[in-house]
Every structure is written in structure tokens, then in C-alpha cells.
Amino acid sequence: MTGLSGKHHVLFLLPPGWDALSKALFGHAAFNSFLHGKDHYAPQQIDYFVGFRPPHGFLKTLPRLKAIFSLGAGVDGFLRDPEFPRHLPVVRFVDETLQREMAQYVTMHSLIIHRHQRGFDAAQKEHAWRQRMLARPTREVCIGILGMGDIGAVTAERLLMFDFQVIGWSRSRKSVPGVTSYAGKEELPKFLARCDILVCMLPLTPETEGLMDAKLFAGLPKGAWVMNVGRGGHCNERDLLAALDSDHLGGAVLDVFQTEPLPPDNILWSHPKVTVTPHIAGITDPRNAAAFVVDCVARAQSGAPFKNVVDLNKGY
Ligand code: NDP
Ligand code: OXD
Numbered sequence: 001m002t003g004l005s006g007k008h009h010v011l012f013l014l015p016p017g018w019d020a021l022s023k024a025l026f027g028h029a030a031f032n033s034f035l036h037g038k039d040h041y042a043p044q045q046i047d048y049f050v051g052f053r054p055p056h057g058f059l060k061t062l063p064r065l066k067a068i069f070s071l072g073a074g075v076d077g078f079l080r081d082p083e084f085p086r087h088l089p090v091v092r093f094v095d096e097t098l099q100r101e102m103a104q105y106v107t108m109h110s111l112i113i114h115r116h117q118r119g120f121d122a123a124q125k126e127h128a129w130r131q132r133m134l135a136r137p138t139r140e141v142c143i144g145i146l147g148m149g150d151i152g153a154v155t156a157e158r159l160l161m162f163d164f165q166v167i168g169w170s171r172s173r174k175s176v177p178g179v180t181s182y183a184g185k186e187e188l189p190k191f192l193a194r195c196d197i198l199v200c201m202l203p204l205t206p207e208t209e210g211l212m213d214a215k216l217f218a219g220l221p222k223g224a225w226v227m228n229v230g231r232g233g234h235c236n237e238r239d240l241l242a243a244l245d246s247d248h249l250g251g252a253v254l255d256v257f258q259t260e261p262l263p264p265d266n267i268l269w270s271h272p273k274v275t276v277t278p279h280i281a282g283i284t285d286p287r288n289a290a291a292f293v294v295d296c297v298a299r300a301q302s303g304a305p306f307k308n309v310v311d312l313n314k315g316y
Helices: 019-025 096-114 117-125 150-161 185-194 214-218 237-245 286-302
Strands: 008-013 031-035 048-051 067-070 142-146 165-170 179-183 197-200 224-228 249-254 274-276
Touching (some): 008 286, 096 117, 096 150
Parallel strands (some): 008 031
16 A cells, blocks of 8 residues: 555556656645556455546445546536446536647648648648639638537637637526527427538537437538537537548548547548547646646535536536
């Protein structure tokens, strides 16, 4: 057993490649920390858990647990555990750097789509001087954001700076300057009908799972693009492929998938109308995550309320 004292005990189950976070956190004065799989710890002594997608059933093995700190903005990796201890608070990672990087990814890919950059890349390979005008002025291109939360709102601001029209869809009505807000299922068809580029930034919940299916794609204008940076579970990949192959959709940019890592033989890797990235649209900065965990533990110690506690009924 490593260095147990009267302090709070925090257990980390870190995704691969997160050594920087463990360096930033281990030995912090506020708590004793244990890295699952590396350190020996007694489950009954753990007060707090930090991770992203723990194996189902794991959290219920920690009987003294008081709270769970998510290293991601999305908490579906916790809530999908059928044995998840629902009496515990889950605090999610809400971070400006993450929001800006997500916004940057969406802005970059929206510009690549709008400016036909994939066509110019292909022409360069052929040494072909193939000029092409924009299909229409930027101010006439409408980008629709599914999920106008912390990340969606920052993304909308950034897209407006490039003169795109921006509309957003959420559960409740929003007032983001310059962005037309659509709310609830009844307003989804009107929203979709306007989207030249549809961007999914929703949390994965029972209500949003599979939302992007054949019916939704049919509601988009012909030639529209789809970008998914929410979760793979939002998108029916078979329906997406059908909508791409029938030329109803212009293309897709996918950062998240039903199965991650995306298997090497998955057709999405080589589909001519699809851009694949490996769930990197926004990556949690380990230093900011360390500050987040330290803040959470300090709040717990002082009795101050946590910030950004997940509403378990809504699932986000
Ligand atoms: P928030 O909780 O701040 O925002 C969620 C938004 O989705 C809210 O606007 C909410 O509406 C809306 N929403 C939820 N359920 C529904 C529904 N049933 N119908 C309509 N709207 C709904 O989340 P974040 O912005 O912080 O993060 C969003 C997601 O982005 C994460 O859950 C995660 O899946 C994904 N993500 C992906 C990353 C990547 O690298 N690819 C990195 C980080 C996050 P309302 O405001 O009205 O409640
Ligand atoms: C997150 C993610 O939810 O990285 O933060 O997907």
C-alpha cells in the first residue's frame, strides 16, 4: 500500500498516453493518488475516482466512493454502466481550452468543405491548375449545430467570425447573439432543412442515441455535409453510408465512431466522401485536468459545492 494517511484517496484510471496527467497529479499535497493497474490500493479506501470510460461494473467495487470526476466533457462512458452507482455526484470536465479546440476543429473542417480544399488537394496530386469558385458566398452558407451547450456556443461564435450563418438546436431555447435557436423535437425538421453543414456536438443519452439516421439525413438539403464530433452512438453509420452513396449527402467528417478505435477494415477509412479523424477534435489538456481534479478535491475537503455536476436524469 503506498503512503496512505488521513488524506483523501483518489484513484485514477487513465486512458493510454496520459502519463503527463499522472505526473501533474501524483504527490499533490491535497491527496494520495493511485493509478489503477500500476499501484496497489485497497478499494475500500478510495474516496474519489478520476477517469473517462471505466469498465462497466468497476465503480461499484469502490464502496467508500464519494464522487466521480470525469476527464471528459461527455460522461456517457460512466452513465452507460448498468451498475453505475447513481447516488454519487459526477463532475464533468468543462474547460475553455477544450471548447476552443473543438471550435477550431469544426471551423477548420467547415472551411475545408466550403473552400473545396479536398478538390484542390486532389488537383495538386495531378499537377492540375484547376480553378474553381466558391459554390456560394460564405454568408449564404448555413452551419447547424446540434447541441448548443458549452462547446456548441463557443463553436457558434467562432463560425460567425468567418461570416457563416449559424443556427443551433438544443433542448431549451438559447440566446446566443447572431445564432437562430431551434428547440426540441418539434423544431428539428425546420432546423435541418436550413443546414448546409450539420455538426453534432450533443451528449450521448438515451434520447440522442441514433438521432442521425436515415430520416434525419433525408431532412437535410441535397448536398449537405455532416460532421460528427459528439459520439459515435449518435450516428447510424449504415444510414450515413447509404445517404452518401445515393449522393443525397455531399460528404462527412467523422471524429467519433460506433466502435473506437475504428477497425482497420471499416469502409469509412477509405470512403471517398469521408474524412476520418481518431477522436481528437478536442483532447483534454492534462495540466488543465490536473487543476480540475485538485479543485474538485479542495471543494470536497472544504464542503464547497462542485461545479458542473451532471444531471443524472438528463444524462449530461
Ligand atoms: P453540454 O452539456 O454543455 O451541452 C449539451 C447540449 O446538448 C445542450 O445544449 C443540450 O440542450 C443539448 N441536448 C442534450 N440533449 C438534448 C436533446 N435530447 N435534444 C436537444 N438538445 C439536447 O455539453 P458540452 O457542450 O460540454 O459537450 C457536448 C459533447 O461533445 C459531449 O457530451 C461529448 O459527447 C462531445 N465531445 C467530444 C469531443 C471530441 O473530441 N470529439 C471532446 C469533447 C466533447 P440544453 O442546453 O437545452 O440542455
Ligand atoms: C470528451 C471527449 O468528452 O474527449 O471530452 O470526447
